[in-house]
Amino acid sequence: MWxxxxxxxxSTIVQDLGNGSVRSGVGTSxxxxxxxxxxxxxxxxLGLLVMILSIQLLDRLTDED
Incomplete structure (x- = not known):
């Protein structure tokens, strides 16, 4: 929606700045x-979130305490 x-x-700004000589619209494309x-x-x-979580999990699994 945004x-x-x-x-x-x-589109409205372009029409206003053109003083009526420019016609514009919002199309499907x-x-x-x-x-x-x-x-x-x-x-x-989502990809970055998965990558960060998997790095944290691997760090915990390979931690040598």
Whole structure:
């Protein structure tokens, strides 16, 4: 939802700055690209979390006390 809000806001700003000579809109491909970027962010975040947890687990398992 925030991607859509940002895209609409940017579109409105472009139209306002163009004094009516520029017409813009938010299309389907722009929304797909926005959600694709968000999806990649989620995947990377989960991957980093798994990596950090596995490093901590390996450190505990190989700790020589």
């Amino acid at each position: 991607q859509h809000t940002a895209a609409v806001a940017a 722009a929304m797909i690209l926005g959600w694709f970027g968000f999806g990649l962010l989620v995947i990377v975040t």
